[in-house]
Amino acid sequence: MPSMILPALAALALPAPQADDADLRVAQLRDAALEDDYAYAITEAITTELGPRLAGTAEEARARKWAVTTLTRMGFKNVRDEPFPLKTWVRGVERAMVVGENSQPLVLTALGNSGATPAAGLTGEVVFFPTLDDLKDAPDGSLAGKIAFVSHAMTRTQDGSQYGYYGAVRRQGPAIAAAKGAAAILIRSVGTDSHRMPHAGSTVFPEGTAPIPAAALAVPDADQLERLVGRGAPVRVALTLTPRIVGTQNSGNVVAEVPGRDPAAGIVVVACHLDSWDLGTGAIDDASGCGIVAAAAKRIMDAGRPRRTIRVLWAGSEEVGVFGGKAYFDAHKGDNHVLAAESDFGADRIWRLDTNFAPANKPLADRLAAALAPLGISAGRDPAGGGADVSALVSAGVAGVDLQQDGTRYFDLHHTPDDTLDKVDPAQMRQNVAAWTAMLAVVADAPEAISATK
Amino acid sequence: MPSMILPALAALALPAPQADDADLRVAQLRDAALEDDYAYAITEAITTELGPRLAGTAEEARARKWAVTTLTRMGFKNVRDEPFPLKTWVRGVERAMVVGENSQPLVLTALGNSGATPAAGLTGEVVFFPTLDDLKDAPDGSLAGKIAFVSHAMTRTQDGSQYGYYGAVRRQGPAIAAAKGAAAILIRSVGTDSHRMPHAGSTVFPEGTAPIPAAALAVPDADQLERLVGRGAPVRVALTLTPRIVGTQNSGNVVAEVPGRDPAAGIVVVACHLDSWDLGTGAIDDASGCGIVAAAAKRIMDAGRPRRTIRVLWAGSEEVGVFGGKAYFDAHKGDNHVLAAESDFGADRIWRLDTNFAPANKPLADRLAAALAPLGISAGRDPAGGGADVSALVSAGVAGVDLQQDGTRYFDLHHTPDDTLDKVDPAQMRQNVAAWTAMLAVVADAPEAISATK
Numbered sequence: 001m002p003s004m005i006l007p008a009l010a011a012l013a014l015p016a017p018q019a020d021d022a023d024l025r026v027a028q029l030r031d032a033a034l035e036d037d038y039a040y041a042i043t044e045a046i047t048t049e050l051g052p053r054l055a056g057t058a059e060e061a062r063a064r065k066w067a068v069t070t071l072t073r074m075g076f077k078n079v080r081d082e083p084f085p086l087k088t089w090v091r092g093v094e095r096a097m098v099v100g101e102n103s104q105p106l107v108l109t110a111l112g113n114s115g116a117t118p119a120a121g122l123t124g125e126v127v128f129f130p131t132l133d134d135l136k137d138a139p140d141g142s143l144a145g146k147i148a149f150v151s152h153a154m155t156r157t158q159d160g161s162q163y164g165y166y167g168a169v170r171r172q173g174p175a176i177a178a179a180k181g182a183a184a185i186l187i188r189s190v191g192t193d194s195h196r197m198p199h200a201g202s203t204v205f206p207e208g209t210a211p212i213p214a215a216a217l218a219v220p221d222a223d224q225l226e227r228l229v230g231r232g233a234p235v236r237v238a239l240t241l242t243p244r245i246v247g248t249q250n251s252g253n254v255v256a257e258v259p260g261r262d263p264a265a266g267i268v269v270v271a272c273h274l275d276s277w278d279l280g281t282g283a284i285d286d287a288s289g290c291g292i293v294a295a296a297a298k299r300i301m302d303a304g305r306p307r308r309t310i311r312v313l314w315a316g317s318e319e320v321g322v323f324g325g326k327a328y329f330d331a332h333k334g335d336n337h338v339l340a341a342e343s344d345f346g347a348d349r350i351w352r353l354d355t356n357f358a359p360a361n362k363p364l365a366d367r368l369a370a371a372l373a374p375l376g377i378s379a380g381r382d383p384a385g386g387g388a389d390v391s392a393l394v395s396a397g398v399a400g401v402d403l404q405q406d407g408t409r410y411f412d413l414h415h416t417p418d419d420t421l422d423k424v425d426p427a428q429m430r431q432n433v434a435a436w437t438a439m440l441a442v443v444a445d446a447p448e449a450i451s452a453t454k
Numbered sequence: 455m456p457s458m459i460l461p462a463l464a465a466l467a468l469p470a471p472q473a474d475d476a477d478l479r480v481a482q483l484r485d486a487a488l489e490d491d492y493a494y495a496i497t498e499a500i501t502t503e504l505g506p507r508l509a510g511t512a513e514e515a516r517a518r519k520w521a522v523t524t525l526t527r528m529g530f531k532n533v534r535d536e537p538f539p540l541k542t543w544v545r546g547v548e549r550a551m552v553v554g555e556n557s558q559p560l561v562l563t564a565l566g567n568s569g570a571t572p573a574a575g576l577t578g579e580v581v582f583f584p585t586l587d588d589l590k591d592a593p594d595g596s597l598a599g600k601i602a603f604v605s606h607a608m609t610r611t612q613d614g615s616q617y618g619y620y621g622a623v624r625r626q627g628p629a630i631a632a633a634k635g636a637a638a639i640l641i642r643s644v645g646t647d648s649h650r651m652p653h654a655g656s657t658v659f660p661e662g663t664a665p666i667p668a669a670a671l672a673v674p675d676a677d678q679l680e681r682l683v684g685r686g687a688p689v690r691v692a693l694t695l696t697p698r699i700v701g702t703q704n705s706g707n708v709v710a711e712v713p714g715r716d717p718a719a720g721i722v723v724v725a726c727h728l729d730s731w732d733l734g735t736g737a738i739d740d741a742s743g744c745g746i747v748a749a750a751a752k753r754i755m756d757a758g759r760p761r762r763t764i765r766v767l768w769a770g771s772e773e774v775g776v777f778g779g780k781a782y783f784d785a786h787k788g789d790n791h792v793l794a795a796e797s798d799f800g801a802d803r804i805w806r807l808d809t810n811f812a813p814a815n816k817p818l819a820d821r822l823a824a825a826l827a828p829l830g831i832s833a834g835r836d837p838a839g840g841g842a843d844v845s846a847l848v849s850a851g852v853a854g855v856d857l858q859q860d861g862t863r864y865f866d867l868h869h870t871p872d873d874t875l876d877k878v879d880p881a882q883m884r885q886n887v888a889a890w891t892a893m894l895a896v897v898a899d900a901p902e903a904i905s906a907t908k
């Protein structure tokens with residue numbers, strides 16, 4: 001290097017040995033995490049020993065107890081279950097049958113918060129709507145006594161972004177059909193597979209709208225019902241759904257910490273949700289997320305005390321309305337959070353990094369991107385939202401990081417009976433752990449303050 | 455061509471113009487069938503309008519009636535339903551739950567001929583056997599009051615040949631467990647998928663062995679139960695299965711014909727089975743086979759009367775024990791059958807031709823191979839068996855042709871709820887129709903006699 005430019009470089013070069021040490025340490029932690037076994041072991045245990053963990057049920061309570069024991073054994077500090085009350089909905093019988101000349105069963109599942117049919121079921125003529133907009137256009141009262149069938153079809157994307165638009169049929173469709181007097185509503189599952197696997201998920205009936213029976217047909221069954229309707233003759237379906245509210249039960253968030261060296265440097269919270277839908281064992285949604293964030297936090301912990309406290313949040317009741325995230329925000333909004341992130345999109349590889357950092361944190365964003373690049377991850381342009389359980393924090397101004405997972409096959413499995421351990425690819429899961437470990441190594445030890453963009 | 459060898463060629467060359475005309479006609483029929491719509495339309499109608507068609511039920515009876523109407527409308531002659539009595543087994547409730555510390559539901563389905571548990575279920579400790587041989591080795595009486603669990607695992611092959619060996623766990627496992635005093639048996643589904651889709655199918659309890667409750671776990675559930683057993687503590691399962699025999703009902707074979715010009719030239723029978731398991735709509739097993747053979751026969755019929763009669767057999771009760779094939783053989787073994795073939799392995803492309811022709815029929819085998827080669831089909835070395843519903847004919851000495859379909863994904867779907875129309879690829883189905891059309895064009899008009907090897 002020519003000596004004449006040494007003075008100019010000197011100011012920049014001075015911290016370089018330290019920076020290089022930090023970068024090297026991040027790289028070593030990252031690469032060691034490519035051999036991680038913690039995340040898969042946690043996911044295996046949650047799905048095998050606990051199984052389905054519907055929010056508010058005894059199964060979720062058992063899972064929280066297991067989580068406190070496990071995270072304590074792993075060496076985390078301040079491990080606790082933070083309970084909160086939850087009006088708890090549970091599934092009952094679910095059965096549907098085309099009646100008449102083409103009589104045959106259909107595979108479906110009740111949506112969360114669905115109303116119930118009489119125990120003996122109800123029978124109604126099917127009124128077909130290709131899309132949610134078509135349902136919205138139906139005249140008021142036109143569905144009295146009828147079963148609305150909305151066959152809004154989602155397609156496959158890597159970023160899963162269609163869930164927003166196409167998921168509306170599940171979230172809002174039942175309330176719209178109820179307002180128009182429908183006796184019940186069937187929707188095409190919000191999913192990208194073609195298996196006899198209905199996709200569960202919550203729907204919302206606003207105050208004042210009495211819940212009607214609402215269910216998702218498996219995709220092949222929605223195809224079948226479309227074909228039968230297409231024959232031209234009226235199609236009648238006999239439907240029995242007997243879900244019920246079992247009163248107010250306890251749900252809860254499990255929290256564990258890696259205490260930081262510098263209490264004033266604030267808290268980095270990494271989240272997942274421990275509850276799951278009841279049809280599968282919640283492997284990709286979201287035992288794997290809990291395995292990934294806990295594994296990464298443990299790897300940082302075992303490498304020496306970080307500057308900032310890392311708080312692991314295994315939220316409860318995410319699936320039924322992000323009640324765990326809300327409870328966490330209410331209880332902890334006064335804590336000194338500096339960054340929030342969540343793993344809740346399966347266990348397939350991370351391909352993109354999004355942040356919402358203030359411009360002053362560009363050097364931090366650059367170090368983060370550099371640390372992740374060797375894993376095949378590049379920076380995207382979406383502002384990070386943090387993920388469901390920490391979105392309230394991010395909305396309130398906490399910086400967020402989104403480590404975007406490949407969602408190509410996520411909605412094949414999402415909320416179905418098929419969400420089981422065999423769907424988790426250990427190699428891709430390790431790439432996740434490496435990315436989360438690198439991210440935590442960068443942000444938990446970053447010397448600068450971390451702020452979100454305004 | 456040097457003139458000096460013309461005399462030697464002349465004897466061979468003399469029939470050539472005729473042969474070329476015949477070959478050309480076969481090629482034209484074959485290639486036109488690549489645009490076929492009949493097979494898919496039939497498959498679509500069977501699966502959509504009829505749905506599941508369990509042997510001996512009202513649904514199978516409805517299907518036979520539909521079949522007679524449809525085949526008559528298509529222009530076939532002598533269309534009739536040939537009924538026979540069937541002791542009819544139907545599914546009931548099916549529910550399984552691991553009880554105790556790791557309580558969770560398991561997905562399973564009763565095997566055909568399974569016995570029933572008490573209505574309230576039974577609970578037993580699971581005794582794990584990795585393979586059927588391990589079950590066979592269990593000491594007599596060692597399973598008293600226990601639930602045997604045999605996790606014999608099939609793998610994927612193109613020719614589906616593993617179904618013979620690995621299917622034994624379903625066919626024989628329950629009787630073996632019963633003989634050793636087991637209260638019930640659970641097997642890993644005989645399937646190659648990893649979905650929460652149990653694979654149904656018949657089991658056999660010999661005279662004198664009282665049926666015990668017998669069910670197939672979905673593959674992920676077998677994995678799960680293996681992991682739970684692997685924890686070391688005793689695993690108990692609560693099982694409710696309430697299938698029952700609903701007495702002797704009618705099943706039947708539907709038969710239709712393309713009458714030949716030369717009654718003395720005999721009958722070529724092409725078969726499929728119309729009944730299906732009750733969990734899916736029997737698309738690949740075997741509505742598609744019925745579509746393929748009927749489409750090919752219709753294409754030959756529409757091109758002019760063939761020399762030999764083509765008989766289309768849509769058999770009943772194949773799934774529950776090939777009772778339709780047996781009834782057909784008993785009723786028709788005196789008919790002048792010269793060749794038999796069946797389409798019952800899905801709708802994916804045909805890749806191999808097997809025959810059992812006598813050596814004298816080598817020219818016929820060669821013409822058949824030449825007619826199929828442009829479709830990507832080459833001759834194999836297995837002796838043709840003809841397929842389940844015509845195997846009695848072939849065993850009795852009738853020549854057989856096997857148009858072997860690609861079974862790579864067949865056992866992902868076989869006997870599961872997932873056997874639905876969306877699994878049929880119309881392009882591959884057309885290749886099947888082209889192959890069957892070419893085969894029929896060759897054999898139905900072949901001038902020579904057709905004999906099986908001894």
Ligand SMILES: [Zn+2]
Pocket residue numbers: 273285286318344345
């Ligand atoms: Zn989730």
Ligand SMILES: [Zn+2]
Pocket residue numbers: 727739740772798799
């Ligand atoms: Zn079959």
